[in-house]
Amino acid sequence: MNLPEPMVRIDKLWSVFKTAGVPTVIHQDLDLDVAQGELLSIVGGSGGGKTVLLRQMLGLETPARGTVTVQGRPAAELGRAGASSRVGMLFQHGALFSAFTVLENIAFPLRERGTLPARLVRDVAMVKLQMVGLDAKHAHKMPADLSGGMVKRVALARALAMDPPLLLLDEPTAGLDPDSADAFCALLQSLHHELDLTVVMVTHDLDTIFELSTRVAVVADKHVVVNATPQAVVDFDHPFVHDFFRGGRGRRAQALLHPPVHPA
Amino acid sequence: MRTLFTLYCRPVEDTQPGLSTTHGPEGLRVALHGRWTADALSVPQVWARVQQALPPVSEARAGQTPVAWDVSAVQRLDHTGAQVLWDAWGRHWPTTLHAEPVQKAVLERVARFSVPMPQAERPNLHTVFLALGRRVSRVGYHAAGAVRLVGQLLLDMVQLLRHPLHGPWRDVSSHLYRIGATALPITALVGFLIGVVLAYLMSKQLRQFGADSFIVNILGLALIRELGPVLAAILVAGRSGSAITAQIGVMRVTEELDAMRVMGIPKGFRLVMPRTLAMAVAMPLVTVWTTLAAMLGGMLAADLAMGLTPAYFFTALPKTVNIANLWLAVGKSCVFGVLIALIACYYGLRVKPDTQSLGEGTTASVVSSITMVILVDALFAVIFKSVGV
Numbered sequence: 001m002n003l004p005e006p007m008v009r010i011d012k013l014w015s016v017f018k019t020a021g022v023p024t025v026i027h028q029d030l031d032l033d034v035a036q037g038e039l040l041s042i043v044g045g046s047g048g049g050k051t052v053l054l055r056q057m058l059g060l061e062t063p064a065r066g067t068v069t070v071q072g073r074p075a076a077e078l079g080r081a082g083a084s085s086r087v088g089m090l091f092q093h094g095a096l097f098s099a100f101t102v103l104e105n106i107a108f109p110l111r112e113r114g115t116l117p118a119r120l121v122r123d124v125a126m127v128k129l130q131m132v133g134l135d136a137k138h139a140h141k142m143p144a145d146l147s148g149g150m151v152k153r154v155a156l157a158r159a160l161a162m163d164p165p166l167l168l169l170d171e172p173t174a175g176l177d178p179d180s181a182d183a184f185c186a187l188l189q190s191l192h193h194e195l196d197l198t199v200v201m202v203t204h205d206l207d208t209i210f211e212l213s214t215r216v217a218v219v220a221d222k223h224v225v226v227n228a229t230p231q232a233v234v235d236f237d238h239p240f241v242h243d244f245f246r247g248g249r250g251r252r253a254q255a256l257l258h259p260p261v262h263p264a
Numbered sequence: 265m266r267t268l269f270t271l272y273c274r275p276v277e278d279t280q281p282g283l284s285t286t287h288g289p290e291g292l293r294v295a296l297h298g299r300w301t302a303d304a305l306s307v308p309q310v311w312a313r314v315q316q317a318l319p320p321v322s323e324a325r326a327g328q329t330p331v332a333w334d335v336s337a338v339q340r341l342d343h344t345g346a347q348v349l350w351d352a353w354g355r356h357w358p359t360t361l362h363a364e365p366v367q368k369a370v371l372e373r374v375a376r377f378s379v380p381m382p383q384a385e386r387p388n389l390h391t392v393f394l395a396l397g398r399r400v401s402r403v404g405y406h407a408a409g410a411v412r413l414v415g416q417l418l419l420d421m422v423q424l425l426r427h428p429l430h431g432p433w434r435d436v437s438s439h440l441y442r443i444g445a446t447a448l449p450i451t452a453l454v455g456f457l458i459g460v461v462l463a464y465l466m467s468k469q470l471r472q473f474g475a476d477s478f479i480v481n482i483l484g485l486a487l488i489r490e491l492g493p494v495l496a497a498i499l500v501a502g503r504s505g506s507a508i509t510a511q512i513g514v515m516r517v518t519e520e521l522d523a524m525r526v527m528g529i530p531k532g533f534r535l536v537m538p539r540t541l542a543m544a545v546a547m548p549l550v551t552v553w554t555t556l557a558a559m560l561g562g563m564l565a566a567d568l569a570m571g572l573t574p575a576y577f578f579t580a581l582p583k584t585v586n587i588a589n590l591w592l593a594v595g596k597s598c599v600f601g602v603l604i605a606l607i608a609c610y611y612g613l614r615v616k617p618d619t620q621s622l623g624e625g626t627t628a629s630v631v632s633s634i635t636m637v638i639l640v641d642a643l644f645a646v647i648f649k650s651v652g653v
Binding site for chain 1: 301302303305306307308311340342343344347348351366369370373374376377378379381382384385616617618619620
């Protein structure tokens with residue numbers, strides 16, 4: 001028996017952007033493996049290339065060097081038909097289709113398959129809508145009529161529409177009130193448990209990091225400097241880790257680590 | 265080759281969703297297997313098979329035969345699969361259900377959230393009546409908006425005349441370049457071709473009457489007075505009018521307009537006025553340029569088709585076409601420019617923050633500015649019917 005294949009494997013990745021003809025290196029020989037069933041948080045400074053890393057996993061950016069493999073296939077092949085059942089993405093600003101209603105947005109990936117009857121697709125979308133904590137009465141609203149937090153939830157519902165095994169989240173709790181953020185964490189945890197979901201999220205929210213993640217990867221100096229359990233990362237000796245986790249906010253949030261909350 | 269092999273020889277049967285029914289002593293027993301996921305179920309053949317197999321089982325339920333459901337062998341049950349089952353059960357829990365706790369949790373969530381669909385608002389007689397009224401009052405709303413925009417432009421112009429050094433001149437010059445200079449190649453090409461076509465068509469007709477030399481009158485009057493300004497205006501409306509609407513519309517979508525307002529920067533003075541000024545200056549210049557290109561085309565075609573030399577053309581033109589026509593054309597195109605800029609800005613500022621509204625606004629802007637150009641041109645023709653002809 002060989003080892004189970006990692007959900008995401010990033011091998012010697014280089015991400016390079018050209019600004020006014022001058023190449024800027026974002027990632028340099030970056031390695032990262034995400035195992036099946038992990039809840040991985042990616043943390044790092046602003047402009048450190050966290051979102052670019054997510055976009056590389058989605059195949060939205062092309063590696064300058066190195067490879068990105070998602071579920072055993074190159075990430076560049078993700079954007080083909082049926083992608084929504086392999087990976088779900090929650091964009092930072094929702095990226096809802098503004099010409100569709102909330103329900104049509106959520107039902108979109110499933111409806112595009114064109115096989116399942118409209119009634120079933122609608123019911124599935126309604127379940128998803130309420131699953132993320134929205135009321136059924138919002139189903140026919142347009143995205144322009146929603147608040148920022150609601151947009152985020154609808155976007156999450158759409159990312160989950162096909163129950164993909166891999167979920168990528170970009171700043172999932174930014175802009176949510178504390179209550180909604182807690183509900184979001186609870187939902188993610190139960191989905192992770194029930195559907196064996198693998199989650200990769202970029203976040204600055206220390207509470208979310210300590211409450212949810214089974215692993216934390218710190219992106220700094222164009223590499224992943226450490227990829228370990230939250231407690232091990234906090235104890236890791238690196239200037240960024242020190243500033244990020246052991247500042248005033250970090251110490252308050254770490255109270256969540258004792259006693260450990262998750263049955264991993 | 266190897267990938268193909270693995271692709272086709274994968275044990276497909278194991279992962280496809282399916283069910284088997286057995287009649288036992290205590291009634292019907294339905295065992296589910298495979299992957300009951302959205303991805304697997306939305307394969308047409310699979311869905312057809314599942315649909316065929318499920319209804320008889322549901323009927324047995326309705327006929328009060330006890331049915332025992334066994335879900336525990338299912339490899340993966342997601343919310344779509346659970347919804348299919350829940351619907352098959354007639355949205356009630358079956359009397360006997362074997363399921364893993366994890367599967368039960370998914371089923372319970374679907375059961376909890378399967379609610380009747382909230383009705384979307386259907387149009388009735390009252391709402392149709394209200395919609396009609398809204399459409400009628402929108403005409404007045406547009407008129408008021410147009411008046412407000414023109415009034416604001418006049419106030420901004422007064423402010424500019426008072427403090428000419430504080431004007432947004434950099435914006436004006438950049439718009440001049442974008443509206444005027446970058447439009448030169450396309451307007452020259454279109455003008456030249458129209459001139460050639462017109463001269464060829466006319467030469468055929470004029471030769472029948474032996475009135476070859478009148479080609480100068482026809483080309484001169486038609487191109488300078490009418491075709492030059494209208495052609496240039498239509499091209500610029502399509503090119504720059506749509507660009508202005510889209511640009512301002514995107515500024516609305518990205519909340520840049522709100523940011524300007526919060527910083528106390530008047531959008532009339534910084535957005536509408538520079539564009540209108542640039543258009544008012546660039547449009548006459550583009551018109552003269554288009555007319556020149558068209559005359560050149562006409563002159564060449566006349567030389568080729570009728571042997572009318574350019575030298576004759578140049579001497580005959582000032583005698584046959586009154587210079588007043590040129591001034592009329594320049595004045596007219598200045599008005600066209602202002603109208604195109606104002607209409608484009610008006611629709612741009614009305615865009616709502618969604619993609620559909622942006623598209624509609626751009627279309628409406630181009631269509632109304634071209635219509636307006638032709639209407640105003642007709643008005644000019646009526647008012648100045650005794651000038652220059």
